[in-house]
Amino acid sequence: xxxxxxxxxxxxxxxxxxxxxxxxxxxxxxxxxxxxxxxxxxxxxxxxxxxxxxxxxxxxxxxxxxxxxxxxxxxxxxxxxxxxxxxxxxxxxxxxxxxxxxxxxxxxxxxxxxxxxxxxxxxxxxxxxxxxxxxxxxxxxxxxxxxxxxxxxxxxxxxxxxxxxxxxxxxxxxxxxxxxxxxxxxxxxxxxxxxxxxxxxxxxxxxxxxxxxxxxxxxxxxxxxxxxxxxxxxxxxxxxxxxxxxxxxxxxxx
Amino acid sequence: xxxxxxxxxxxxxxxxxxxxxxxxxxxxxxxxxxxxxxxxxxxxxxxxxxxxxxxxxxxxxxxxxxxxxxxxxxxxxxxxxxxxxxxxxxxxxxxxxxxxxxxxxxxxxxxxxxxxxxxxxxxxxxxxxxxxxxxxxxxxxxxxxxxxxxxxxxxxxxxxxxxxxxxxxxxxxxxxxxxxxxxxxxxxxxxxxxxxxxxxxxxxxxxxxxxxxxxxxxxxxxxxxxxxxxxxxxxxxxxxxxxxxxxxxx
Amino acid sequence: xxxxxxxxxxxxxxxxxxxxxxxxxxxxxxxxxxxxxxxxxxxxxxxxxxxxxxxxxxxxxxxxxxxxxxxxxxxxxxxxxxxxxxxxxxxxxxxxxxxxxxxxxxxxxxxxxxxxxxxxxxxxxxxxxxxxxxxxxxxxxxxxxxxxxxxxxxxxxxxxxxxxxxxxxxxxxxxxxxxxxxxxxxxxxxxxxxxxxxxxxxxxxxxxxxxxxxxxxxxxxxxxxxxxxxxxxxxxxxxxxxxxxxxxxxxxxxxxxxxxxxxxxxxxxxxxxxxxxxxxxxxxxxxxxxxxxxxxxxxxxxxxxxxxxxxxxxxxxxxxxxxxxxxxxxxxxxxxxxxxxxxxxxxxxxxxxxxxxxxxxxxxxxxxxxxxxxxxxxxxxxxxxxxxxxxxxxxxxxxx
Numbered sequence: 001x002x003x004x005x006x007x008x009x010x011x012x013x014x015x016x017x018x019x020x021x022x023x024x025x026x027x028x029x030x031x032x033x034x035x036x037x038x039x040x041x042x043x044x045x046x047x048x049x050x051x052x053x054x055x056x057x058x059x060x061x062x063x064x065x066x067x068x069x070x071x072x073x074x075x076x077x078x079x080x081x082x083x084x085x086x087x088x089x090x091x092x093x094x095x096x097x098x099x100x101x102x103x104x105x106x107x108x109x110x111x112x113x114x115x116x117x118x119x120x121x122x123x124x125x126x127x128x129x130x131x132x133x134x135x136x137x138x139x140x141x142x143x144x145x146x147x148x149x150x151x152x153x154x155x156x157x158x159x160x161x162x163x164x165x166x167x168x169x170x171x172x173x174x175x176x177x178x179x180x181x182x183x184x185x186x187x188x189x190x191x192x193x194x195x196x197x198x199x200x201x202x203x204x205x206x207x208x209x210x211x212x213x214x215x216x217x218x219x220x221x222x223x224x225x226x227x228x229x230x231x232x233x234x235x236x237x238x239x240x241x242x243x244x245x246x247x248x249x250x251x252x253x254x
Numbered sequence: 255x256x257x258x259x260x261x262x263x264x265x266x267x268x269x270x271x272x273x274x275x276x277x278x279x280x281x282x283x284x285x286x287x288x289x290x291x292x293x294x295x296x297x298x299x300x301x302x303x304x305x306x307x308x309x310x311x312x313x314x315x316x317x318x319x320x321x322x323x324x325x326x327x328x329x330x331x332x333x334x335x336x337x338x339x340x341x342x343x344x345x346x347x348x349x350x351x352x353x354x355x356x357x358x359x360x361x362x363x364x365x366x367x368x369x370x371x372x373x374x375x376x377x378x379x380x381x382x383x384x385x386x387x388x389x390x391x392x393x394x395x396x397x398x399x400x401x402x403x404x405x406x407x408x409x410x411x412x413x414x415x416x417x418x419x420x421x422x423x424x425x426x427x428x429x430x431x432x433x434x435x436x437x438x439x440x441x442x443x444x445x446x447x448x449x450x451x452x453x454x455x456x457x458x459x460x461x462x463x464x465x466x467x468x469x470x471x472x473x474x475x476x477x478x479x480x481x482x483x484x485x486x487x488x489x490x491x492x493x494x495x496x497x498x499x500x501x502x503x504x
Numbered sequence: 505x506x507x508x509x510x511x512x513x514x515x516x517x518x519x520x521x522x523x524x525x526x527x528x529x530x531x532x533x534x535x536x537x538x539x540x541x542x543x544x545x546x547x548x549x550x551x552x553x554x555x556x557x558x559x560x561x562x563x564x565x566x567x568x569x570x571x572x573x574x575x576x577x578x579x580x581x582x583x584x585x586x587x588x589x590x591x592x593x594x595x596x597x598x599x600x601x602x603x604x605x606x607x608x609x610x611x612x613x614x615x616x617x618x619x620x621x622x623x624x625x626x627x628x629x630x631x632x633x634x635x636x637x638x639x640x641x642x643x644x645x646x647x648x649x650x651x652x653x654x655x656x657x658x659x660x661x662x663x664x665x666x667x668x669x670x671x672x673x674x675x676x677x678x679x680x681x682x683x684x685x686x687x688x689x690x691x692x693x694x695x696x697x698x699x700x701x702x703x704x705x706x707x708x709x710x711x712x713x714x715x716x717x718x719x720x721x722x723x724x725x726x727x728x729x730x731x732x733x734x735x736x737x738x739x740x741x742x743x744x745x746x747x748x749x750x751x752x753x754x755x756x757x758x759x760x761x762x763x764x765x766x767x768x769x770x771x772x773x774x775x776x777x778x779x780x781x782x783x784x785x786x787x788x789x790x791x792x793x794x795x796x797x798x799x800x801x802x803x804x805x806x807x808x809x810x811x812x813x814x815x816x817x818x819x820x821x822x823x824x825x826x827x828x829x830x831x832x833x834x835x836x837x838x839x840x841x842x843x844x845x846x847x848x849x850x851x852x853x854x855x856x857x858x859x860x861x862x863x864x865x866x867x868x869x870x871x872x873x874x875x876x877x878x879x880x881x882x883x884x885x886x887x888x889x890x891x892x893x894x895x896x897x898x899x900x901x902x903x904x
Binding site: 031034035037038039072073075076079082083086112115116117118119120122123124126127128130131136139149151152154155156157158159160161162163165166167170193194195197198199200201202204205207208209211212215216220221222 | 531532533534535536537538541556560564565566567568569570571572573574575576577579580581583596601605613614617618620621623624625626627628630631632633694695696697700701704718719721722723724725726727730731734
């Protein structure tokens, strides 16, 4: 399997209670968490502890390997660092704050860093849990079930389907290029990349045309029917309601 | 009795002006299995696309008596099923079952019948039980079979295949042949694989430069070495068709 | 096989998550506050709704497969890291590329879907920040880039080089527009004050923008040379394929007038970076942002600009000028490179795909605008600049 898209796994990573939930429920729950968290004022530290507990519970239920989750969450580190860099410029005249090697960081500055760090972490973890317990196909059908306009879910599903195909084609082109370029290791010189990407685009475009011909030949006329509807069961209802209740309670009290 | 496919005086030129089809005349009877052979660029694939109206040229194209024109496309595309060369072009849905269901769904069939057709089509190609899988995980041979199923589920009257055996390993090739031989439907095969054509079809048509230059029993056509050579074809090494004697068709 | 194992090794070494470090545009959760998230979300939704209507009208039933596959292409292309200058590496955004090839509104959709996938599947970009990210990359990236491209195309010489310059400038602007918007969003949210977010984002993206311009130009150049029919709304003088292939670097024009676009762009770059520091407006902006953010609690302005005593951070004065100078130098460099490249890429190629080898590369659906074509059998249709959507409407294929 190509290394360029290993994180777009189309099979789920493991199995658990969370894996088996209705994708609509998972999407709503796991995406509500960052939304509610972001709207929570940074000062209510305890609220974030509560969100963290919810996440921990979900992680436990999902039985995902923690190392894997931690690795994928590293995505946010550079962003948080960027905020940290600008910290010394948050001054306020009031008391509080710290001195680190002659640089003064105010209380408000610390609050900003805390705010971004905790919310970014919550966001990332929620999405990782969602993505790792739900196959992409399920996500697409979950979105459809949530009445996301079909044009988007269709484009999404095609994109997903052909990302693999194109990626492999590109690898083949790249291999061919590498075999003939006289030992240049670095592919990415702009004037070589351009024609390579250009041909790659042409191939992709041709592919799109052929797919359309295949679709038309099978009666496609621009609109597609919905896939089989989901049936939510008790486990789904319980999960969703519990999540909704908890989030609501935390947010109101924050 | 209508011919399954009737083409009369068909001309077609590409948008840039190049003539692709030049006064093509072809008549295919119901139940016939014919092979269209020819060098690359002869116009074979272009001709196929006229059978379901993807391309429209000057002349007559009829399928089972219905002209292939705009207001009949829906009907035509149910009657003519084209299996294209690259299965990845035809497996564009998220799961195999969805791909096979695509055709019947577009035909507006009720859910229960769609499910039945999906099941039957997948069984016919030996891929029953693989409905939940993603196309990406299938081997090439499996993809080809599923691609065929996506067309079979529409229950066409005319089955058209563009290079069905290309890139298949011997076992997959055999498997597909068994499937094609078991289907009792008018079949048109475009192929370079002359032995494959010989095994499946009774009649062959040679195309060259957009024209049909030969049309007759396949044994006779393939035995005519000079005819083949003039049209950019030749028999694979060691392959000798027997004129007049062919295997019993199942 | 040697090449195969080399390729496998290369693939293994290929940076997988590295793009996170260069992807300054995909803002995570928490960096955008609720108000800004809601506002950008609303704008994005509105623009997307319009984009869907427009694209559906233009492309009809070809929308889904075409955009889907292009989305896959952009997605795959974005995976590539390439060295831009002096150790920095960037990657292709693709908004401009999509806009030129598919039209700006289709590009909006494609890029939005790519962003959604990145947010959901790769945790690249936050959920609450999706509105902002879509606004920056998909909407502003596609629309401003395209608008500038058309604008420059009008004043540039009507030649291949002129076209390429327009693409280059458009690409650069598309990157900058998103970056600047992001800087403001970050500031409004109280995350990074505008005085820092703006020069930081602007300067970084000036370099990324250069890479984007170079790559977009060379890719379009390739497409132009082999399949000019694929480019939506290609200017008349380039549609004739021989014209597109001819290396048409108009030296004399550049000698006389070349200085104008260069000066214009440099001025624009400088204005973008220097003005916020020269004017008093940002103070006002900051005050507004502050009122929304944490200082509501503290009750007084959070930021003041005095660099602290024993540490000369690239303070405002030097930083501003340094950044502006870098931007100017980068712009000039960009244009030199573009001019050189448009000469190389413009070399006429032999007919790339003889029909015998690619029977499938016929245009079954004529979804592009052709200039001269004789199309037997379609006497009832006119072929002047009909969009595919209109054509299928005329065909009334699906009216049964």
